[in-house]
Amino acid sequence: MTTFHVALSGVTKDYGKQRAVDGIDLNLRPGECVALAGHNGAGKSTLIKLILGLIRPSSGQVLLLGHEASGSAAVRMRNDIGYLPETVALHPSLTGAETLAFYARLKRQPLANNAALLARVGISQAAKRRVGGYSKGMRQRLALAQALLGAPKVLLFDEPTTGLDPASRLLFYEIVRELRNNGSTVLLSTHALAELDGHTDRIVVLKNGSKIADGSMSQLRHVADLPIRIRLRLAAGAWAPGALPDAWRRVDETQFELACSERDKVAAIRGIGAIGLPMDDIEIHTPSLDDMYAHFLRREDV
Numbered sequence: 177m178t179t180f181h182v183a184l185s186g187v188t189k190d191y192g193k194q195r196a197v198d199g200i201d202l203n204l205r206p207g208e209c210v211a212l213a214g215h216n217g218a219g220k221s222t223l224i225k226l227i228l229g230l231i232r233p234s235s236g237q238v239l240l241l242g243h244e245a246s247g248s249a250a251v252r253m254r255n256d257i258g259y260l261p262e263t264v265a266l267h268p269s270l271t272g273a274e275t276l277a278f279y280a281r282l283k284r285q286p287l288a289n290n291a292a293l294l295a296r297v298g299i300s301q302a303a304k305r306r307v308g309g310y311s312k313g314m315r316q317r318l319a320l321a322q323a324l325l326g327a328p329k330v331l332l333f334d335e336p337t338t339g340l341d342p343a344s345r346l347l348f349y350e351i352v353r354e355l356r357n358n359g360s361t362v363l364l365s366t367h368a369l370a371e372l373d374g375h376t377d378r379i380v381v382l383k384n385g386s387k388i389a390d391g392s393m394s395q396l397r398h399v400a401d402l403p404i405r406i407r408l409r410l411a412a413g414a415w416a417p418g419a420l421p422d423a424w425r426r427v428d429e430t431q432f433e434l435a436c437s438e439r440d441k442v443a444a445i446r447g448i449g450a451i452g453l454p455m456d457d458i459e460i461h462t463p464s465l466d467d468m469y470a471h472f473l474r475r476e477d478v
């Protein structure tokens with residue numbers, strides 16, 4: 177019996193001649209949050225639909241909680257799965273509370289927990305208002321509440337933070353942290369890599385249906401080995417030709433920049449200290465997630 181909540185091996189999905197997912201292996205442990213990153217059409221939604229059992233793989237195997245995701249046993253597991261689709265269709269004439277009650281009945285969950293769930297996603301105040309009058313962020317929060325019904329073991333979120341304001345995004349990642357702490361597995365797809373920092377255990381980068389990177393943020397940083405930039409501001413008039421090693425690029429009268437690898441950073445700073453030039457400031461720019469993401473996608477283009 178597998179210890180993974182989700183296990184994909186050699187999964188390929190073709191839509192006619194279009195290969196949407198190409199030979200993916202992916203294991204998700206209990207309590208793990210994994211982000212699926214990739215450009216439009218990379219195969220993220222298809223992968224999520226395969227895990228949900230909404231579509232079958234053309235080849236390979238998708239196991240959800242130890243059962244074939246598209247098999248009959250999976251139907252019995254529906255209550256253990258929470259799904260937030262990319263586009264949320266909610267009935268405009270129902271109130272928030274009625275909408276959640278509707279989904280709770282579908283999932284055969286007691287209605288007694290609904291008020292707490294609406295409070296958890298921050299829409300208690302609007303629970304009695306019709307969804308037609310909700311903002312995009314409120315609709316997304318309500319859709320999140322339906323995904324959380326029944327404390328699922330596996331949560332699949334398709335671009336959950338698109339269109340959310342920063343406060344709603346923070347709330348979302350707070351809920352993700354609670355889910356992880358309770359042993360649930362969270363898989364979320366996103367274009368917004370920069371907001372993931374610290375919120376996920378792993379990032380899987382997809383390109384044209386294939387996995388091109390898979391690891392923790394620090395592992396991906398290590399593999400990408402992008403240069404960091406050290407920017408130095410010297411006291412006015414302190415610089416003279418030859419005062420700094422050639423590797424330092426002059427930015428303006430007082431500022432200089434060095435691109436170096438992470439492991440050479442400390443030596444570079446010590447070297448500057450040893451020269452003894454009067455410094456006003458020193459800044460270190462580490463590559464952003466978006467820089468790293470661009471690096472992985474570019475690397476595959478070669």
Ligand SMILES: Nc1ncnc2c1ncn2[C@@H]1O[C@H](COP(=O)(O)OP(=O)(O)OP(=O)(O)O)[C@@H](O)[C@H]1O
Pocket residue numbers: 191194195196214215216217218219220221222223262
């Ligand atoms: N039902 C379908 N029929 C035919 N082709 C499809 C179908 N669904 C997806 N595709 C194709 O499969 C590929 C992967 O699509 P998918 O929706 O999984 O990508 P995605 O990474 O979720 O993209 P986005 O970020 O735009 O949502 C695309 O080329 C898409 O056109």
